[in-house]
């Protein structure tokens with residue numbers, strides 16, 4: 163799972179140690195139950211038909227081991243993990259459909275702030291108040307920062323424009339050459355999918371650019387902060403990445419991107435007639451926000467180190483059996499990359515990413531392994547895509563969907579797996595995209611077969627729908643779902659998930675030493691497998707619902723297909 167835009171920090175590659183790659187062509191041995199919490203409390207529950215969770219956990223153990231060094235995009239650690247995955251794909255007999263074997267190379271530009279040559283200050287009527295980088299605010303190098311900038315500030319609420327609803331936070335404001343201050347999030351009146359879509363970096367910037375805005379200071383929505391400020395700040399000088407090439411530039415013209423510590427943000431509102439507390443109270447209630455010019459200006463100096471690097475997606479095919487339908491693909495995707503090595507927390511600097519997202523990659527490997535037992539080929543082909551650069555902003559999937567290695571238009575469904583969190587018994591499955599397409603209905607049916615209820619995203623303000631790789635498939639018209647182990651609002655499980663995010667999400671403690679429910683993992687895999695096969699054998703392509711906002715991206719909807 164990727165952090166929301168403007169909250170983004172990344173971790174650099176530093177070293178690698180020689181590593182004896184797992185040579186085995188079959189899944190690794192059954193784990194030693196005594197050495198992990200995995201499976202605690204659920205040992206007596208019945209196993210599902212194809213998956214017991216143990217094989218899955220063994221894959222996680224390989225991919226999230228310390229010697230993979232957190233699988234940073236472009237690192238030797240990720241390359242090592244990719245080599246392991248390729249061994250599994252080969253041994254399962256899957257066909258390579260990358261551009262070079264299973265690999266599809268992806269070119270990146272990385273950007274790293276040089277703080278000693280960079281600064282931020284607020285200016286109040288000629289008085290300069292320097293900001294402390296890290297404590298007060300941090301630069302976001304996901305955009306190409308201008309070396310120098312000075313601009314007046316305007317508070318623009320959520321900074322959102324939603325044409326479908328006639329909603330416009332920019333209306334009536336003079337934003338020419340201004341930097342806007344905004345809160346992440348959206349008012350309750352905007353449905354989740356729309357709110358998510360228009361908060362994406364590119365969509366947001368389209369409207370802001372038109373209004374003449376030069377930059378954005380984002381105050382993270384305090385109700386949706388997955389990561390405490392201390393952790394955001396600690397890794398602020400690690401490089402961020404962008405896809406190389408003009409076709410991928412979404413924020414050109416944006417000269418400034420800053421994330422402001424919500425606890426220090428009152429200083430932005432001094433003299434404005436409004437207070438931070440007053441605004442945060444509205445944000446917490448998801449209420450509309452006032453919009454007004456601020457009494458302070460911003461002065462920024464940014465020095466950025468840029469360099470180019472290469473990583474890769476992995477693409478493998480299990481061919482379909484129907485002479486015609488085999489030319490269509492059901493795509494299973496998961497990101498293999500994570501954050502790499504970073505600032506130590508409790509002495510640990512390896513961000514293993516066991517749940518994020520060795521867990522999802524392991525589901526794909528386990529599905530691949532289970533194909534043998536199927537004894538036949540489904541009608542449509544299955545495409546397994548292990549993407550890179552997800553943590554850098556869904557970049558590997560963005561590249562793959564822009565330059566698919568199968569015929570454009572042949573991908574009929576995407577099931578993306580990212581951090582599905584099997585940390586409680588699986589009673590309810592959250593399906594992102596549940597109400598958007600026939601694939602959502604098929605997911606409901608697949609879950610029902612396992613006695614599991616489904617629900618739509620219970621926390622739409624977290625923007626999960628646009629925060630993983632399914633979003634790039636959606637933007638290319640492919641009906642998609644992502645599914646995660648869910649909880650009922652107000653249940654004790656909700657606290658477990660909240661604590662997991664606060665303590666382990668994007669921290670070194672998302673490692674192999676954490677409680678995992680293997681029965682839940684197995685049941686989840688069973689649902690994914692069933693959905694995958696139903697989609698591959700189904701009579702027709704899943705379609706977007708007529709009511710779905712995302713239908714506009716489907717080629718058939720515009721008649722050009």
Ligand SMILES: [Zn+2]
Pocket residue numbers: 163164165518553668
């Ligand atoms: Zn993540």
